[in-house]
Amino acid sequence: MRTQVCIIGGGPSGLLLGQLLHRQGIDTVILERKTRDYVLGRIRAGILETGTA
Structure with missing residues (x-):
């Protein structure tokens, strides 16, 4: 597999960066x-x- 960027961790920061x-x-x-x-x-x-919305 070839990709431009590899993000380590699928937490909120990793997912946001990926998006x-x-x-x-x-x-x-x-x-x-x-x-x-x-x-x-x-x-x-x-x-x-x-409930806060």
């Missing part, structure tokens, strides 16, 4: 040590703060 680079047409790959199921099952801030 910003993607919008600029820069190929990226994000590496995360946790499984996909673990990441998808985590509680995120948007879920915790739904």
Whole structure:
């Protein structure tokens, strides 16, 4: 696999950086040590703060 940028960590900062680079047409790959199921099952801030909108 060839890519322009490799981002280590799929937390909020890594995902935001990946999205910003993607919008600029820069190929990226994000590496995360946790499984996909673990990441998808985590509680995120948007879920915790739904009553504040």
